[in-house]
Amino acid sequence: MSGQPDSELQKVLLVEDDDGIANPLAAALGGGGYAVTRVATGREALALAHDELAAVVLDLGLPDIDGVEVCRRLHDAHPGVPVLMLTARTSEADVVVGLDAGADDYVTKPFRLAELLARLRALVRRAQSSQGAPVEEEYAAMDVRVDVAARRAWRGDHELDLTPKEFDLLAMLVRQAGTVVTREDIMREVWETNWFGSTKTVDMHVSWLRRKLGDDASAPKYLTTVRGVGLRFETDS
16 A cells, blocks of 8 residues: 555546445555545546546446546546546447547456556556657658647648547557557557557557548558558558
8 A cells, every 4th residue: 555645646536336346446546556536427527527637447337427428528628637448348349439439448347457457557657658748759651640749640631630549559650650560569659568468459449540540441541450460551652
C-alpha cells in the first residue's frame, strides 16, 4: 500500500455497477498506488469526471446510460483522460464500437487483475508523456500528414478525427512508412508495454484507422498487413 497521502496519488475513476467486480478491482487499484473513486452509474461518472484524472476504468454494461455513450461523452469533455473499458461484449464489432467512442484500450471479462493493472499503467504513462514538452515533428506519406506537436492528422485536405491511441498508431506507422512494423513493436511504443499475448487490440485499432482513412482491407492503399510479420504504411514509390 502506498504511503503517499491521497492528494498526491494518481486519481482513477472506476465506473462499475457490479459490487463483485468493483470491490476487488478498487482494492487492487488502491494497492497499485491509485486514489480510486468508484461510481455505479453513467450519470455519476459524467458528473464526477474532471481533467485531473489519471484515467477512467469504465464498464460498458451500466444500468442507466449505455457505457459506449458514457465513453463518447467523457472523451468529448475530457479528451486528455485515457479510458480503459471493461466489456463482456467480445465480438469484434462491439469492441470497435467502444474504441470508436473514444476508449484507448479494453479488457474483456473475466479478466486478470494483473493484466488490467498493466494495461492501465501503460495508458497513464502514455497520457502523461503526451502532455510533456512539445514535440516538433511532422511526418507525411502518400497524402497523409501527421503533426505530432499539434496532435493533428490529415488525409489530403480532410482532417482526421482520431482518438489518442489511433493518433499514436498512425504517427508511428507514417514515421516508418515503407518499412514493416511488427505488432510487438507497436505494443511497445504505442501501449508502452512488452506484450507477448494476443495483439487483438492492435488489430482493432488498425481496423478503425483503415475505416477513417477510407482504406479497403482487401485491397489496401495505405495500411498493408504483412502476414506473420506486422504492418506497413505504403509510400508513393
